[in-house]
Amino acid sequence: MNIDLSGKVAVVTGAGRGIGREIALTLAQEGVITVITDIQEDLLAAVGSEFALNGYPGSQYLCDVRSAAQIQQVIDQIVEKYGRIDILVNNAGIAGGAPIDVLAEEVWDLNFDINLKGTFLMCKAVAPVMKRQKSGRIINAASFAAIVPSYGSAAYASSKAGVEQFTRVLAGELGPWNIAVNCYAPGMIPTDMNHFADLQEPQQQRLLDTLTFRHWGKKDDVAHLICFLASDFAGYITGTMIDISGGKLATQIPRIAYEKAASEGAYEF
Numbered sequence: 159m160n161i162d163l164s165g166k167v168a169v170v171t172g173a174g175r176g177i178g179r180e181i182a183l184t185l186a187q188e189g190v191i192t193v194i195t196d197i198q199e200d201l202l203a204a205v206g207s208e209f210a211l212n213g214y215p216g217s218q219y220l221c222d223v224r225s226a227a228q229i230q231q232v233i234d235q236i237v238e239k240y241g242r243i244d245i246l247v248n249n250a251g252i253a254g255g256a257p258i259d260v261l262a263e264e265v266w267d268l269n270f271d272i273n274l275k276g277t278f279l280m281c282k283a284v285a286p287v288m289k290r291q292k293s294g295r296i297i298n299a300a301s302f303a304a305i306v307p308s309y310g311s312a313a314y315a316s317s318k319a320g321v322e323q324f325t326r327v328l329a330g331e332l333g334p335w336n337i338a339v340n341c342y343a344p345g346m347i348p349t350d351m352n353h354f355a356d357l358q359e360p361q362q363q364r365l366l367d368t369l370t371f372r373h374w375g376k377k378d379d380v381a382h383l384i385c386f387l388a389s390d391f392a393g394y395i396t397g398t399m400i401d402i403s404g405g406k407l408a409t410q411i412p413r414i415a416y417e418k419a420a421s422e423g424a425y426e427f
């Protein structure tokens with residue numbers, strides 16, 4: 159079974175770095191005409207250069223997902239150029255936060271404007287294109303924080319919980335047009351957003367202790383999930399959130415298994 163995505167047209171938001179960049183490059187490797195968008199021009203240009211170097215098909219557009227006008231302009235240009243949009247990955251996001259007593263209103267708004275409203279605006283602009291085609295895949299970045307939030311994440315976790323519910327609503331609305339809408343909940347993947355891999359060793363170990371697969375997630379773990387969700391193999395999946403967190407909910411104290419494995423010489427802390 160080979161995933162065949164070649165010739166499809168994808169749009170990836172926040173593709174300038176981190177998971178979004180990995181998603182874009184992986185889709186392009188699979189032969190997808192991949193449109194990368196980001197709010198940061200330098201990052202976008204760098205990924206654009208990687209596309210050019212590898213001869214990947216696609217284009218790049220500066221686009222702030224908070225701006226309905228910018229989004230519409232970009233989507234119009236994509237449709238004019240390629241005639242269709244098969245895959246939309248709403249990856250752009252930020253993760254600002256603080257405990258409630260010091261959580262600034264601006265930080266709350268920023269999380270909601272980019273993570274939730276940005277996803278809504280992108281979907282609103284792309285849905286008519288997919289409806290015309292009577293096909294499409296919309297894939298939204300939620301977060302494990304939408305399932306179990308962490309300390310100080312009121313703004314981020316609430317916005318991502320909104321992404322999950324929005325995903326379900328949209329799946330229901332767009333089902334008759336054969337458009338699947340799903341989201342995914344990454345756990346802990348070191349990026350410039352969280353700097354997990356730069357934490358002091360004891361802090362890293364404390365976080366790793368929450369994982370059934372006791373290692374950090376990789377950006378390409380998410381990219382591979384996106385390829386699957388965009389493919390024909392996922393043709394009967396819609397309105398759901400895929401947990402891609404290394405099993406943060408699977409067991410109560412994952413460390414017990416690793417201590418046992420260590421005692422048998424099968425694991426080293």
Ligand SMILES: NC(=O)c1ccc[n+]([C@@H]2O[C@H](COP(=O)([O-])OP(=O)(O)OC[C@H]3O[C@@H](n4cnc5c(N)ncnc54)[C@H](O)[C@@H]3O)[C@@H](O)[C@H]2O)c1
Nearest residue numbers: 172174175176177197222223250251299301344347349351
């Ligand atoms: N890294 C993780 O462990 C993790 C866990 C859960 C969820 N996520 C989600 O995955 C997505 C990517 O995360 P990441 O770790 O790669 O983050 P990142 O900060 O490395 O990358 C985010 C990208 O989004 C872009 N962006 C920010 N605001 C934007 C805007 N207004 N318009 C357009 N682009 C904008 C940034 O320029 C950047 O390129 C986010 O939605 C994040 O919430 C990540």
